[in-house]
Structure formats: C-alpha cells, structure tokens
Amino acid sequence: MNRPYIFINIAMTADGKIDTFERKGSAISSKRDKERVDQLRAAADGILVGGRTLLEEQPRLTVKSEALREGRIQRGLSPNPVKVGVATVADIPLDSEFIKAGPARVVIFTTSQTSIKQLDSLRALGVEVFVEDVPRVDLNKMMITLKKIGVDHLMVEGGGRMNFELMRLGLVDELTLYVAPMIFGGANAPTLADGLGLTRAAAIELKLIEVEKWEDGGVFLRYKL
Ligand SMILES: NC(=O)c1ccc[n+]([C@@H]2O[C@H](COP(=O)([O-])OP(=O)(O)OC[C@H]3O[C@@H](n4cnc5c(N)ncnc54)[C@H](OP(=O)(O)O)[C@@H]3O)[C@@H](O)[C@H]2O)c1
Secondary structure (H helix, E strand, C coil): CCCCEEEEEEEEECCCECCCCCCCCCCCCCHHHHHHHHHHHHHCCEEEEEHHHHHHHCCCCCCCCHHHHHHHHHCCCCCCCEEEEECCCCCCCCCCHHHHCCCCCEEEEEECCCCHHHHHHHHHCCCEEEEECCCCCCHHHHHHHHHHCCCCEEEECCCHHHHHHHHHCCCCCEEEEEEECCCCCCCCCCECCCCCCCCHHHCCCCEEEEEEECCCCCEEEEEEC
C-alpha cells in the first residue's frame, strides 16, 4: 500500500459527541481509556489531528508513560511518534504544546493561504511544513507523503470533520471508540463524524470486530471499515 495503515481513535459520549458545545476539549476518557490511548500512541509511527483540534485543544500528542517511551527507544524508535497537523490556514500558536511538547518530529500540511511569515516561523522552530497552492489540503496526497517519510501506522485523533473527510475518502482502515456513560447533547457540539454527511445509500459500512463492557461504565468498540 502506498499509504499508511490508518486508524481513528475517539472518545465519545453515548450521544456520539466528542466535545461539548463549548468546544474546550472536554475530558471524556476514563483512566483506563487514557492508558489504552497511550498504548495506541506508543505503537503508532504518527498521530494526526485536524486544524480545529490543534487550535482548540492544543494537544501535546506525546506518549505519557515513561515505560512506553522507553519501550519505543528499545525498539530503535524515537520516544514519541511523529505529530501531524492539517490546517488550511496553519495559524497555530508558535508556543503551543503541539509544537513544543516532545522530543518529537512535527509535520504540518497546509496551503498557500498560510502567510509566508507564519511558514517561516514554523520552519525556524524545526517544524516540517508541506505547503500546496490549493484551496484545501489534498488528504490522499498527504497520506502518500506520510508513508514516504516513514509513517507506516498512522493514528488519527479527530476532530469530527477530519474523521469524516478521511472516512469519506476511504482513507480509514480501523475505528476504535470508547463510549463514555454520559450525554452532552447540543446540535452544534462536535460528533465522531461531522462535515456535510452522507445519504443513506452512501453510508460507510463498518464491521464490528470487538466489544468490551468496562467496569467504569464505558464500552469499548473496534470496527474495521
Ligand atoms: N473526544 C475526542 O476523542 C476528540 C478528539 C479530537 C478532537 N475532539 C474535538 O473535536 C473538535 C474539533 O473538531 P472539528 O470537526 O471542529 O475540527 P477538526 O476535524 O479538528 O479540524 C478540521 C480542520 O482540518 C482542516 N482541513 C484542512 N484540509 C482539510 C481537508 N481536506 N478536509 C477536512 N478538513 C481539512 C480544516 O480547515 P478548513 O475548514 O479551514 O478547511 C479544519 O481546520 C474540538 O471540539 C475537539 O475538542 C475530540
């Protein structure tokens, strides 16, 4: 395959929300789920997030457990996977955790709508920036580039629009979900898959591979696409 193996991991509420209407990066995962996510990160070559998640959550996207980081080093890898951000206009604050937290290789895919000044500032901080003169980042092309730079196993951690677009383009192999026992509600709160949506005839079919009922009241689900 000329692209990485791609899997989405998301924590959502029982009503499918991945944040509240306030969009402040609400905590949804339980302690056990956070540990599972850390293991997934440690096993990935890269972790991708959409631009809005980058701006609203400022995620660190690093492996939290020292033992897991040590395990990566033992396997001849860097302590953290490559961090990948996608944004039409990459106005990510230069002091954000996405850029600073590491050590990690940081890669941003953007368009020429990002100012030259911002591109220069990102590069001066060691960020690898891929820029194209297009209205939106070409996600198919981006995946080929990621494979070329050594990302064979890519974890996607949202948000809703990025998840949807990747699934719509057939760029997702696997979906893992932690469904927390809570409801956020709100028509404008982000969900697992946002964007324009599909007709019933075009719905993306999933194959359920694993279901676990957890003692914290949550449910863990694994699907193949
Ligand atoms: N619970 C969880 O596990 C979890 C995980 C991650 C995020 N979240 C939440 O999700 C929310 C953010 O989700 P979101 O849907 O608003 O945004 P998002 O999916 O994080 O980001 C979409 C971004 O990708 C950019 N983009 C660039 N090229 C694109 C392309 N070809 N196709 C699609 N997008 C492209 C968009 O830019 P343009 O629109 O300018 O083109 C936009 O900035 C936040 O509230 C965050 O906290 C929750």
